[in-house]
Amino acid sequence: MVEFLKKMTEWVLDKEEQMAANCRVDLHDLQKQIDLILNKREALKKECEENLKELDHILDRLEKIKEKEMSCRRD
Template sequence: MMEFLKKATEWVLDKEEQAAQNCKIDLEDVQKQIHLILEKRAKIQKECEENLAELDHILDRLEKIKEKEESCRRS
């Protein structure tokens, strides 16, 4: 399904690019699309950063657990 959406999006962008080359595109529409994509990008970036921070937290905890176990083995 994702591949279909990618191809559909590329097709639409190709058509818009052709329209722009022929000066037959509404600049306001393009600006709205740019704005929407920038908003979506910012939202996804924030979510990714939050997820990465959570994974870093889990890794830190696991490393500490590992260190405790290793110290038990040395004793």
């Protein structure tokens, strides 16, 4: 399904690019699309950063647990 959406998006962008070459694109609509994508990009970036922080936290905890376990094995 994702691949289908990618192909459809590319097709639409190709058509809009052709229309722009013929000066047939509404700049207001185009700017709305750009703003929408920028907002979506920022939201995804924030979500990814939050997820990475959580993964780093989990990884840190796991490393500490591993260190404790390894110290038990030295004795």
